Structure formats: structure tokens, C-alpha cells
Amino acid sequence: MVYLDNSATTRPDPEVIRVLSDVMENIYGNPSSLHGLGGKAERLVKQAREAVAKTLGVSPKGIVFTSGGTESNNAAIKGAAFQYQNRGRHLITTEVEHASVYEVCRQLQELGWKVTFLPVDVQGRVRPEDVEKALTSETVLVSVMHVNNEVGTVQPVQAIGSLLQAYPKVLFHVDAVQSFGKIPLRPKEWGIDLLSLSGHKFHGPKGVGCLYIREGLQLMPLLVGGGQEEGYRSGTQNVPGIAAFAKAALLAAEKGKQHAPRLYQWKMEMLQKLQSKLSGMMVNGDLSREGCAPHILSLAFPGLKSEVIVHALEEEGVFVSSKSACSSKGEKPSRVLKAMGLSDEEAVGAIRISMGLDTTQSDVEACTDALLRVIPQLQQVMKVHGS
Ligand SMILES: Cc1ncc(COP(=O)(O)O)c(C=O)c1O
Structure with a gap:
């Protein structure tokens, strides 16, 4: 897992x-x-x-x-x-x-x-x-x-x-x-x-x-x-x-000092791989070293539904979430993403990947690979379904 x-x-x-x-x-x-x-x-x-x-x-x-x-x-x-x-x-x-x-x-x-x-x-x-x-x-x-x-x-x-x-x-x-x-x-x-x-x-x-x-x-x-x-x-x-x-x-105060820079590096590596291979992906929030927390990555795939992505990743043994845990079972698109200017369609296709102080590089790589498999499949299904 x-x-x-x-x-x-x-x-x-x-x-x-x-x-x-x-x-x-x-x-x-x-x-x-x-x-x-x-x-x-x-x-x-x-x-x-x-x-x-x-x-x-x-x-x-x-x-x-x-x-x-x-x-x-x-x-x-x-x-x-x-x-x-x-x-x-x-x-x-x-x-x-x-x-x-x-x-x-x-x-x-x-x-x-x-x-x-x-x-x-x-x-x-x-x-x-x-x-x-x-x-x-x-x-x-x-x-x-x-x-x-x-x-x-x-x-x-x-x-x-x-x-x-x-x-x-x-x-x-x-x-x-x-x-x-x-x-x-x-x-x-x-x-x-x-x-x-x-x-x-x-x-x-x-x-x-x-x-x-x-x-x-x-x-x-x-x-x-x-x-x-x-x-x-x-x-x-x-x-x-x-x-x-x-x-x-x-x-956490001790481990964070050593681990946080690694988390940021893995997040950016993951993003580069996804951006080079996936189409129609949006990245939400700031990505600069000083402007973001190293452990959170928010992505959106307009046209797809976040619940569907979350469940497809779960099938691959990867656990991520749609918006925040307390509101992720709600129907409405995220208030936060809407406040940032995302449309309803963009906001309902958002997932959040969040690392901890025990996350390893292989966890991040496994998630990247799973996304690279799952997203094109789901996009294909939507294309066939929509045409
Ligand atoms: C920013 C933020 N504030 C407050 C809370 C609530 O914390 P707790 O779950 O301990 O009540 C959370 C939990 O998701 C959070 O992310």
C-alpha cells in the first residue's frame, strides 16, 4: 500500500x-x-x-x-x-x-x-x-x-x-x-x-x-x-x-528539517514526469520553494471526476484524496479551488497527493506510475463515452 x-x-x-x-x-x-x-x-x-x-x-x-x-x-x-x-x-x-x-x-x-x-x-x-x-x-x-x-x-x-x-x-x-x-x-x-x-x-x-x-x-x-x-x-x-x-x-520538528527538502524535490520530480507525459493536467497552487508546503500537491484533470480517479488509484494500491478529508464526501466542488478561480468542471476533477514524514521516494514513484497508467485510461473512457 x-x-x-x-x-x-x-x-x-x-x-x-x-x-x-x-x-x-x-x-x-x-x-x-x-x-x-x-x-x-x-x-x-x-x-x-x-x-x-x-x-x-x-x-x-x-x-x-x-x-x-x-x-x-x-x-x-x-x-x-x-x-x-x-x-x-x-x-x-x-x-x-x-x-x-x-x-x-x-x-x-x-x-x-x-x-x-x-x-x-x-x-x-x-x-x-x-x-x-x-x-x-x-x-x-x-x-x-x-x-x-x-x-x-x-x-x-x-x-x-x-x-x-x-x-x-x-x-x-x-x-x-x-x-x-x-x-x-x-x-x-x-x-x-x-x-x-x-x-x-x-x-x-x-x-x-x-x-x-x-x-x-x-x-x-x-x-x-x-x-x-x-x-x-x-x-x-x-x-x-x-x-x-x-x-x-x-x-516532527527534528525529522522535518531533514525530510522536508526531500519531499519538495520528490514532489517536483513527480510533477515534471506527469507534465511531460499527461495531457490536460492542471496544477493548483504555488510551486515555488518558499511559496508552497513541500508535502502537498494538488492536480486537476478537467473532464474527469476526482472520486473516479481516487478509486482507480486505490485499485493500484495508491491512496490519495479528493479535496479535504472532512468535505471529500460532499457533492459540491471545493470552495478553496473555486476561490482560486477554477471552474466547476476543473474543481470536480481535482485530487490531492500529500506526503508525510515517513513517505519514501519509492512511494512517490509508485504514485507517479499509477497516475501515468490510470489517467490516460480514464480520459479514453470519457472520450468514447462523450463521442
Ligand atoms: C488546516 C486544517 N485546520 C484544521 C484541521 C482540523 O484538525 P482536526 O482534524 O485535528 O480537528 C485540519 C484537518 O484536516 C486542517 O487541515
């Missing part, structure tokens, strides 16, 4: 699985308990917080463990919107955010907030000057993702963070779920106030992630109760998940 659907989720690293199972078996105390087993669990959570903070270059006090990317995004956006609604009720985001940002903004819109959904260029990139133009005296938050999960385009978060320095009352949230471990990420230097991560995107367990909150920043908590995580996120901590998440973060 060749697994190239790593933007949907990754295979947990064996070392991560060991930590998870070891903690489940041996350190099952509640970190809030006063006895020794609780103390051990509490120390593990503390160590995990320090480790994750180190990989981001931030203070451990700013790390709040959550159940993953969706919760972190909800907690950041709703938390800021509710906390600072006396300052104003305007939010700025983009048309290409993941549903866990986009739908939160739509929900707030229904509750009376004004939301500006900024357009993107043909590569899927928002312009920092558009962010600045959209700011009003009512704006409380700007939320822009780091790497787009469907096409891999890197957003200019550093430039946005730097322009927002002139607007100290406007908070800046970055969904970095697809970028961690793949491209450099420096929340503090880039003026980021809130940042979301998810463990299962970098070979950690599902259902655990974190929200980085700049020190001193108040958010209205999404979950209230026992006051865990300094009151930002009540609920008994998922200690095994948190320990395993921290292990995955350390491994």
Missing part, C-alpha cells in the same frame, strides 16, 4: 505509540489528584507542555492542550470574539480557510458579528494589503491559515503579523495544522497571538492538539468546569494523548 493522504491524517510514529500505551498502562492518575499517581501524571503534562513550547520557541505557559485542530480553532476565534466583543464585533479571515475556521466565522456571523472573508489570488494566497484595507475600528481578530490543506500554498502570515503590529488591539490567529514539522514556524517573531496545532497531522495521535495563546491574553473559554489548563480548557487532561502529542511534536 502506498499511503499519500497525509494531509487527512498520518500514520502514528512507533515511538509515539509506545509513549501512548506506556502512559495509558502505567500513569493513569488524574493530574489534578493530590496523591503520587496524580503527581506523576501532572509532571508528564508539564513536561509535554515544555516540550511543545520548545518546538515553537514560546513559553510553556502559553500552551493549552485541546482535542485537536478543530477545537483549537473554535477556542481561538470564539474565545477572542466573545472576550473582546466590547471592543467591536468584526472579524477578518479568508475564503480558503479550513471548515473549522470558516464555519466558526459563519456561525459568529449568524450571531451578529461582521465577518470579512478575503479573496485570494490564483495561487490561493491572500494579499497582506487586503488584510490591512479590511481593518476597521471594530476589528478584534484576523485569522489566516499558514498552509492551505487542499493546495499547500503558504500564506504570508509573517507579513500580516508584522503589519498588525501597528494595530495592537487586533489579535492574530494562525491555523498552523498543516505547516508544523514541514516549514519553519515562529509564532513569537511573527507577531502571532494564537496558533492551532493538531497531533494527527504529524504522526501523533488523533483527538489531541494544542492552542498557543500569547502570554497575558485573555480568551473566553469554550469549555468551563474544573478549571484545568489554567481555566482556558476545562476537562480532565488526556494525559496519554498529551504525552504522545509532545513526543510526536519533538520528532
